[in-house]
Amino acid sequence: xxxxxxxxxxxxxxxxxxxxxxxxxxxxxxxxxxxxxxxxxxxxxxxxxxxxxxxxxxxxxxxxxxxxxxxxxxxxxxxxxxxxxxxxxxxxxxxxxxxxxxxxxxxxxxxxxxxxxxxxxxxxxxxxxxxxxxxxxxxxxxxxxxxxxxxxxxxxxxxxxxxxxxxxxxxxxxxxxxxxxxxxxxxxxxxxxxxxxxxxxxxxxxxxxxxxxxxxxxxxxxxxxxxxxxxxxxxxxxxxxxxxxxxxxxxxxxxxxxxxxxxxxxxxxxxxxxxxxxxxxxxxxxxxxxxxxxxxxxxxxxxxxxxxxxxxxxxxxxxxxxxxxxxxxxxxxxxxxxxxxxxxxxxxxxxxxxxxxxxxxxxxxxxxxxxxxxxxxxxxxxxxxxxxxxxxxxxxxxxxxxxxxxxx
Amino acid sequence: xxxxxxxxxxxxxxxxxxxxxxxxxxxxxxxxxxxxxxxxxxxxxxxxxxxxxxxxxxxxxxxxxxxxxxxxxxxxxxxxx
Numbered sequence: 001x002x003x004x005x006x007x008x009x010x011x012x013x014x015x016x017x018x019x020x021x022x023x024x025x026x027x028x029x030x031x032x033x034x035x036x037x038x039x040x041x042x043x044x045x046x047x048x049x050x051x052x053x054x055x056x057x058x059x060x061x062x063x064x065x066x067x068x069x070x071x072x073x074x075x076x077x078x079x080x081x082x083x084x085x086x087x088x089x090x091x092x093x094x095x096x097x098x099x100x101x102x103x104x105x106x107x108x109x110x111x112x113x114x115x116x117x118x119x120x121x122x123x124x125x126x127x128x129x130x131x132x133x134x135x136x137x138x139x140x141x142x143x144x145x146x147x148x149x150x151x152x153x154x155x156x157x158x159x160x161x162x163x164x165x166x167x168x169x170x171x172x173x174x175x176x177x178x179x180x181x182x183x184x185x186x187x188x189x190x191x192x193x194x195x196x197x198x199x200x201x202x203x204x205x206x207x208x209x210x211x212x213x214x215x216x217x218x219x220x221x222x223x224x225x226x227x228x229x230x231x232x233x234x235x236x237x238x239x240x241x242x243x244x245x246x247x248x249x250x251x252x253x254x255x256x257x258x259x260x261x262x263x264x265x266x267x268x269x270x271x272x273x274x275x276x277x278x279x280x281x282x283x284x285x286x287x288x289x290x291x292x293x294x295x296x297x298x299x300x301x302x303x304x305x306x307x308x309x310x311x312x313x314x315x316x317x318x319x320x321x322x323x324x325x326x327x328x329x330x331x332x333x334x335x336x337x338x339x340x341x342x343x344x345x346x347x348x349x350x351x352x353x354x355x356x357x358x359x360x361x362x363x364x365x366x367x368x369x370x371x372x373x374x375x376x377x378x379x380x381x382x383x384x385x386x387x388x389x390x391x392x393x394x395x396x397x398x399x400x401x402x403x404x405x406x407x408x
Numbered sequence: 409x410x411x412x413x414x415x416x417x418x419x420x421x422x423x424x425x426x427x428x429x430x431x432x433x434x435x436x437x438x439x440x441x442x443x444x445x446x447x448x449x450x451x452x453x454x455x456x457x458x459x460x461x462x463x464x465x466x467x468x469x470x471x472x473x474x475x476x477x478x479x480x481x482x483x484x485x486x487x488x489x
Contacts, residue, residue, distance in 0.1 A: 198426035
């Protein structure tokens with residue numbers, strides 16, 4: 001029997017488990033293959049909605065569902081934290097003492113937004129990166145905010161959802177304008193990048209908007225610390241900004257299990273081949289999504305698209321296709337600009353993002369995705385994503401092309 | 409006892425914006441005043457981005473060298489809290 005173990009039950013891990021279960025349905029039923037998924041808990045959070053909770057007052061409970069109900073029944077799910085991953089011995093240990101041997105391992109443990117990594121940040125700021133219930137604290141604060149300095153600050157790179165600081169700034173502007181108090185609020189964005197958004201073509205679209213809305217963008221900002229009592233944020237080079245409300249994008253790191261198992265770099269990101277998604281020096285272990293060190297957006301769409309490529313490579317091993325499939329680096333991150341308009345930051349490894357016009361249709365597409373997310377996790381809607389985003393995996397040898405289709 | 413100045417080599421070759429600036433940002437966090445950061449990059453935008461970064465943060469670009477197939481940018485850390 002071949003054992004596939006997946007660690008991490010976020011977007012990437014759940015997509016991968018369900019896609020594998022569909023593709024290997026007959027083999028699983030015949031007892032030739034098992035798909036085992038280890039997740040921190042039985043909760044699955046639709047993380048992109050944190051922004052809606054924080055800045056539009058959506059209820060956080062709407063975006064949390066039971067993982068066990070989202071999984072194909074052929075997947076064995078262990079809602080218990082992974083304690084250790086031993087790549088040499090091909091084994092995963094959980095905190096409850098379970099020991100799972102594997103023939104193929106997929107690591108999808110995500111990223112941890114950790115405000116404690118910056119002195120004073122935890123006490124001095126609110127954020128929408130550490131879960132929907134913390135995001136709801138922002139909305140509570142905003143409702144009673146009557147004027148002052150609001151600072152949106154990036155405290156470390158990389159972080160989940162690159163457009164999110166910009167989206168926060170634009171949605172704050174919309175919020176205060178709708179309440180008629182915009183002239184009493186100063187909004188500032190502090191970013192470590194050379195421009196409002198790292199990709200120049202996207203910056204060209206949003207910088208005029210910042211100017212028009214009167215939002216100041218401070219570039220090359222390297223956060224050092226926050227003084228929660230004085231309400232001041234400091235940069236490494238000695239700049240300081242006072243605030244009345246600080247919305248921070250906390251520094252991120254790899255998951256605890258990755259750091260404990262010493263399979264990541266100094267920040268806990270797993271060294272991963274950006275095309276094949278195999279973990280460096282291993283041909284039986286892959287990593288996807290936020291957990292990797294691949295220099296690409298840490299976002300749900302990347303975790304989703306990479307899960308398809310990783311699944312093909314696992315299938316190739318089990319079914320003997322003799323192919324290694326390669327990810328083309330496709331990203332497609334929506335960026336809300338306020339007042340029902342959005343753009344998509346779309347690129348591949350070989351094709352940088354291009355300038356585009358903000359539109360209502362793109363904002364509608366973003367909100368539609370939040371409605372179909374739970375259904376999409378089953379793997380039944382892959383054809384829609386393929387239609388919209390194109391083929392993201394290609395076989396190295398140019399031989400067998402495999403299309404992931406819903407099994408009947 | 410003063411801490412010996414260190415040379416931090418950052419290899420950003422093969423990575424495009426914001427890769428080199430992200431790597432420089434991380435190296436700057438680890439560095440002390442007096443340290444030298446040597447950034448290797450293939451992204452042509454790294455030249456202007458790093459120069460703008462140095463102007464803004466009060467650090468100094470010592471040299472920018474076009475090596476075979478990549479750029480080597482040497483930065484001296486002059487300002488750090």
